[in-house]
Amino acid sequence: MAVEPLFGTRAQRAFIITIAVQAIVVVTMVALTFGMVRADAGTTFTNLGFKTLPCYLALFILAEIFELIMAFDALRLRNIIQLMGIVLFHGALIVFSALQVHETHVAIYNCQSCVTDPNHLWDKVQRFLIVAPCIVAASWFFLLFWIKQLYAEFGWVIFHVVGANPKFKSMYQFYQIFICLLKFDFFCFVGVTMQLLIVVLSKDSAEFGVTIAAIPVVLLLLAGCARAVKHEVKWLMTISLSLMVPAMSYFLYKLDRFYAPSTEDQYISTRATLTVFTVVAFLLLLASLAIGIKCFRDFDKGLHESKAHGQSYTPVKMQVIDAFRMGGMSERQASYFPGGAPLQQQISIE
Secondary structure (H helix, E strand, C coil): CECCCCCCCHHHHHHHHHHHHHHHHHHHHHHHHHHHHHHHHHHHHHCHHHHHHHHHHHHHHHHHHHHHHHHHHHHHHCCHHHHHHHHHHHHHHHHHHHHHHHHHHHHHHHCHHHCCCHHHHHHHHHHHHHHHHHHHHHHHHHHHHHHHHHHHHHCCHHHHHHCCCHHHHHHHHHHHHHHHHHHHHHHHHHHHHHHHHHHHCCCCCHHHHHHHHHHHHHHHHHHHHHHHHHHCCHHHHHHHHHHHHHHHHHHHHHHHHHHCCCCHHHHHHHHHHHHHHHHHHHHHHHHHHHHHHHHHHCCCCCCHHHHHHCCCCCCCEEEEECHHHCCCCCHHHHCCCHHHCCCCCEEEEC
């Protein structure tokens, strides 16, 4: 028999469908909220306090697209660690969607003069805002159920890539964790940057220019780090890991700006979400640095070939050799059994 290809099993199909369906429902709820507030506010919708709503919509679209791509990538590579990362990311989406109920409430009541009746508008959009975290939470439990089945289906893939050596298995798992962390670093950085550019920063401010300039630097850092660890390029890995320290310092600096008396007013409309994103981004970078150092220490220990080519996973064919159908086997094949004759069913992996 053959191992099922991509989307060849019910668990794989159900996992990706669950993410896709909840993405459509949640983005629809957020878009309806955005549309209702925009229609009620009219030309005053450009007020600074309302900027949190288009930012909220943009972040959710980004998050759902990112999660869908990550899920497809994890299923394609049979990557259990990335699937676990998706579950944690989905849990963070529950928190984010719940925070937006409070943030939208603040936006509407801080701009009471911009809407016809803030109480009536809040009553209209509240139900849609509450549906979002409920749907995300419900789908999270379904994902846990399907991942349990996917774990059983994909659990032997590391053996296929690195063999039975437990030391190689451990090193490869740290490599997978590091690559997964880099992907989530990318999302958190884009999330923080998007909120700053849409909601907070003035285009004429120096901080706006610094934030724009930081985008290509951080993206090159993450891409360079991924390439360095995959191909074991020591000088590039050293530079990439070193740059993570100032990147973490930048997030701590921004966190201080959110609550400093001189600057807190400009962040008030989206401070809760920005704080969560910034803290998570800092912790992810810290974890990336620690795991990256571990991966760096594993360079030149025989794992390069597995990292360079192991991700290009192709389903392994398995054959059941029936003890009662061995009559047509060649002499060479039969010699693998005691006495040259089969005693029981055997499974071979080609």
